[in-house]
Amino acid sequence: DMGNGKVRAAGVGMSMQGSGISGIDVGSVTIKLNDDGTYMLIIGAADMGTGCDTILAQMVAEHMDCSVDDVSVFGADTDASPYDSGSYASSTTYVTGMAVQKACTQLKERLCAIAAEALECDANELSFEDGRVVREATGEEMSLVDVATKSQVSNCLAPEATAMHSSPVSPPPFMVGMAEIELDRETGVVEVLNYASVVDCGIPINPALARIQAEGGIVQGIGHTLMEDVTRTPKGRIRESSLFTYRLPTRLDTGRIRVEFENSYEPTGPFGAKSIGEIVINTPAPAITQAIYRATGVWHRELPILPEHIVLAKPEE
Structure with a gap:
C-alpha cells in the first residue's frame, strides 16, 4: 500500500x-550460385517484420562459409518461389530454417561435382571448405567464381539446390x-x-x-x-x-x-x-x-x- x-x-x-504445426507445415527454399560467386536464396516465407529474410540469409552464410552480404534474398512470390505453408504458427525459423540447412548441404555436393569435371577427378575427392572447393590429396582448389564459370561451359549440373522440410515434432x-x-x-x-x-x-x-x-x-x-x-x-x-x-x-x-x-x-x-x-x-x-x-x-x-x-x-x- x-x-x-x-x-x-x-x-x-x-x-x-x-x-510450427508438426506433420503439417512445410518450408521450401532454393539456393543457387551466382556468376560472381555470391548466392541467391529464393524463399516462399514472407517476412512480416520478424526478420526471417535476415535470419535465413545468416543460416546460408554460416553453412556456406561466406558473409551475409554475399547472400541475396528473393522474397515470397508465388509465381517463382518454392512452396511454403506461410509465416504463421511460429514456424519460419524452425521449419524453413531446416530447409535452408538441407539445401546448403545439397548445394555443396553439387558444387563439388561441377568442380570435379574441371579438375578431372572424382567428386568424392573434393570437399567444400572456407567458401571454396578443395582437393586435399593434391592441394588443388577452385574458387566459387571459377566453379560458377565452369557451370556455364560444357556442364550438365545446375549450380543450385531446392529442399523442403516438414517436422514430425513441434x-x-x-x-x-x-x-x-x-x-x-x-x-x-x-x-x-x-x-x-x-x-x-x-x-x-x-x-x-x-x-x-x-x-x-x-x-x-x-x-x-x-x-x-x-x-x-x-x-x-x-x-x-x-x-x-x-x-x-x-x-x-x-x-x-x-x-x-x-x-x-x-x-x-x-x-x-x-x-x-x-x-x-x-x-x-x-x-x-x-x-x-x-x-x-x-x-x-x-x-x-x-x-x-x-x-x-x-x-x-
Missing part, C-alpha cells in the same frame, strides 16, 4: 507454445513473465512499472532480432490486457473503428521491459533453434491479471481489464 490510494503488486505468468519454447504494477483504487487505472521476462527459444539465431520480437510481443500483450477493447452499437457498428478510439499502448504505458534468454539446444531445429514468434505475447495477460488480483482480491476472467471493471468488481466470496 503506497498510502495515497494506490497499491503496488506483482504477478507471474508461465507459458509454452510450439514450433518442440515448445518456454517463457516466464513477471509484471509489477501500480493500481489506483479510486479510478481503477493500472500502470505497468516493470516487466521482466526470460525466454527459452533454443539457440537464438539472431539475438538482437529475438530480443526486439520479445519486447514487441510483450507490448502487444500489455495492450490487449489493459486497453484494447472492441464494443458495438445496437446496430452492430464497431465503436472503436479508428486509432482515435481504439486504444493502443505507447512507450509511456509499458514501463521498463527486460528480456533475458535461457539457451537450450533443440536437436531437431537449425543450429539448435526453436520458435519465438508467438510465445512472447502469452505471459503479460496472466502476469498482470494475477498482479491485479493481489492488489484487489478479484480475479478477472475476461480481457481487457479496463479501469471501470476494476472499480465495479467485487471480491469473490
Whole structure:
C-alpha cells in the first residue's frame, strides 16, 4: 500500500507454445550460385517484420562459409518461389530454417561435382571448405567464381539446390513473465512499472532480432490486457473503428521491459533453434491479471481489464 490510494503488486505468468504445426507445415527454399560467386536464396516465407529474410540469409552464410552480404534474398512470390505453408504458427525459423540447412548441404555436393569435371577427378575427392572447393590429396582448389564459370561451359549440373522440410515434432519454447504494477483504487487505472521476462527459444539465431520480437510481443500483450477493447452499437457498428478510439499502448504505458534468454539446444531445429514468434505475447495477460488480483482480491476472467471493471468488481466470496 503506497498510502495515497494506490497499491503496488506483482504477478507471474508461465507459458509454452510450439514450433510450427508438426506433420503439417512445410518450408521450401532454393539456393543457387551466382556468376560472381555470391548466392541467391529464393524463399516462399514472407517476412512480416520478424526478420526471417535476415535470419535465413545468416543460416546460408554460416553453412556456406561466406558473409551475409554475399547472400541475396528473393522474397515470397508465388509465381517463382518454392512452396511454403506461410509465416504463421511460429514456424519460419524452425521449419524453413531446416530447409535452408538441407539445401546448403545439397548445394555443396553439387558444387563439388561441377568442380570435379574441371579438375578431372572424382567428386568424392573434393570437399567444400572456407567458401571454396578443395582437393586435399593434391592441394588443388577452385574458387566459387571459377566453379560458377565452369557451370556455364560444357556442364550438365545446375549450380543450385531446392529442399523442403516438414517436422514430425513441434518442440515448445518456454517463457516466464513477471509484471509489477501500480493500481489506483479510486479510478481503477493500472500502470505497468516493470516487466521482466526470460525466454527459452533454443539457440537464438539472431539475438538482437529475438530480443526486439520479445519486447514487441510483450507490448502487444500489455495492450490487449489493459486497453484494447472492441464494443458495438445496437446496430452492430464497431465503436472503436479508428486509432482515435481504439486504444493502443505507447512507450509511456509499458514501463521498463527486460528480456533475458535461457539457451537450450533443440536437436531437431537449425543450429539448435526453436520458435519465438508467438510465445512472447502469452505471459503479460496472466502476469498482470494475477498482479491485479493481489492488489484487489478479484480475479478477472475476461480481457481487457479496463479501469471501470476494476472499480465495479467485487471480491469473490
